[in-house]
Amino acid sequence: MKGRKLGGQGLVVSELGLGCMGMSEFYGPRDDAESTATIHRALELGIDFFDTADMYGPFVNEELLGRALRGKREQAVIATKFGNVRGADGSFRGIDGRPEYVRACAEASLRRLGVEHIDLYYQHRVDPKVPIEDTVGAMAELVQEGKVRFLGLSEAAPATIRRAHAVHAISALQTEYSLWSREPEDELFRTVRELGIGFVAYSPIGRGFLSGQIRRPEDFAPEDRRAMFPRFQGANFAKNLAVVERVRVLAERKGVTPAQLALAWVLARGEDIVPIFGTKRRAYLEQNVAAASVELSATELSEIDSVAPRGVAAGDRYPDMSTVGR
Numbered sequence: 001m002k003g004r005k006l007g008g009q010g011l012v013v014s015e016l017g018l019g020c021m022g023m024s025e026f027y028g029p030r031d032d033a034e035s036t037a038t039i040h041r042a043l044e045l046g047i048d049f050f051d052t053a054d055m056y057g058p059f060v061n062e063e064l065l066g067r068a069l070r071g072k073r074e075q076a077v078i079a080t081k082f083g084n085v086r087g088a089d090g091s092f093r094g095i096d097g098r099p100e101y102v103r104a105c106a107e108a109s110l111r112r113l114g115v116e117h118i119d120l121y122y123q124h125r126v127d128p129k130v131p132i133e134d135t136v137g138a139m140a141e142l143v144q145e146g147k148v149r150f151l152g153l154s155e156a157a158p159a160t161i162r163r164a165h166a167v168h169a170i171s172a173l174q175t176e177y178s179l180w181s182r183e184p185e186d187e188l189f190r191t192v193r194e195l196g197i198g199f200v201a202y203s204p205i206g207r208g209f210l211s212g213q214i215r216r217p218e219d220f221a222p223e224d225r226r227a228m229f230p231r232f233q234g235a236n237f238a239k240n241l242a243v244v245e246r247v248r249v250l251a252e253r254k255g256v257t258p259a260q261l262a263l264a265w266v267l268a269r270g271e272d273i274v275p276i277f278g279t280k281r282r283a284y285l286e287q288n289v290a291a292a293s294v295e296l297s298a299t300e301l302s303e304i305d306s307v308a309p310r311g312v313a314a315g316d317r318y319p320d321m322s323t324v325g326r
Contacts, residue, residue: 001046001292004274006198007171011120011150013077015267016292017049018042018285019202019278024061027208027278028221032064035280039068043075045289051174051202051276053081053124054109058090062112073115079172079200080109081124081154095323097127099138106142118142122152122174126326132156132164140168152200155324158191170197177201177273179210179262179304180231180243180313193272204266204275205288206313207232209240211259212248230315239314246307256294259284263291265304 003012022028023035039050050069052061062080069076082105085093102123109118121142123135142148152172153164164170173192177184181203192199205211207226214220217237220227227233231240244258251261259277266275277288296304318324 001289004198004271006120006200006272006274007150007169008196009150009169009171011077011171011198013049013274014047015274016047016263016289017051017079017200017274017276018047019051019276020061020065021051021053021056022278023280024057024064026056026225027280028224031280034282035064036068038280038282038285039065040072041282041285042289043072045286047289048075049077049079049274049276051079051200052113053084053122054105054112055081055084055086055124058086058088059108059112062109066113066115070114077119078113078115079120079122079152080113080118081122082106082109083122083124083127083154095125095127097123097130097132097135099134102135102138103142106147110147117146118148120150120152120172121148122154122172123156124154125323126153126156126160128326132160133167136164136167136170143168155326157325158187160326161191161195161197165195165197170195172198172200174200174202174276176203176317177266177269177275178204178206179247179265179308180206180240181317182308182310185310189270199270199273201266201273201275204277205259205262206244208278210244210247210262211257212244215241228319229317230319231313231317233315236315243308243312247304250300250303250307254294254300256291257287259288260291260294261304263288264294264296265301267292268296268301 001014004015150171154174248258251258
């Protein structure tokens with residue numbers, strides 16, 4: 001597994017990262033034992049970049065990752081996030097970017113993870129009620145105190161990124177990016193590349209849809225949150241399934257899985273891009289890691305563009321898009 005730089009401040013991570021969210025919530029029932037085994041297997045395969053957030057679970061995903069990495073801390077780059085406020089009952093309570101909230105969240109995340117510092121600390125969503133300068137200023141204090149090594153933003157708009165970066169260097173922007181979510185390719189990519197900020201692509205397999213494993217809305221478990229997303233509903237589902245089928249044909253011709261093709265495509269978009277795929281099963285982990293060795297020719301990239309051009313997906317990314325791209 002090769003390494004890739006995120007930003008110009010010294011952060012280097014494996015070219016593929018593991019998103020841990022689905023191990024604790026949103027994508028069906030939990031299996032902490034298998035999730036832990038998956039994290040350990042990821043380390044064996046060369047993945048050192050692990051992504052979590054305080055809101056996942058809520059709260060328990062950080063604990064799971066911390067337990068799994070006990071005794072293996074030096075092998076891992078841990079990224080976590082704050083800003084999406086949830087109650088212990090799982091309720092969603094808005095976004096908070098106040099400096100005092102930043103500090104309280106960081107302290108709580110350090111305890112749950114059982115570590116002395118967080119490698120990459122993201123603001124999960126931008127709080128429109130709090131100047132980004134205030135939020136990032138509080139994050140910068142955590143860096144000065146040694147509690148955080150590098151700073152990141154998630155789903156932030158270009159103007160916000162510039163203002164944040166002027167306060168303290170931002171090493172990574174995390175935003176959804178895949179064959180059916182290509183919105184960052186214009187102004188966002190230009191902005192982060194101009195500023196020397198790395199790009200972390202979450203949901204690079206389209207929340208699992210591009211894997212070809214989801215064929216009907218009924219394939220979702222009752223507690224699977226994806227069923228609430230516009231792209232997985234009604235006429236949108238059928239239209240998007242047609243895109244998945246076109247991707248599957250190309251993957252079959254290449255001799256790889258659709259998920260491997262989707263990941264290889266993201267990897268090919270630039271050395272400053274690190275896709276983080278999510279899985280809680282070792283079998284899927286091993287399949288996805290193999291994408292790092294898939295090379296796509298210029299002709300193949302052109303064919304992929306033709307079957308999955310910008311704007312190909314039907315439906316919004318989230319039921320409520322008001323909290324993204326601020």
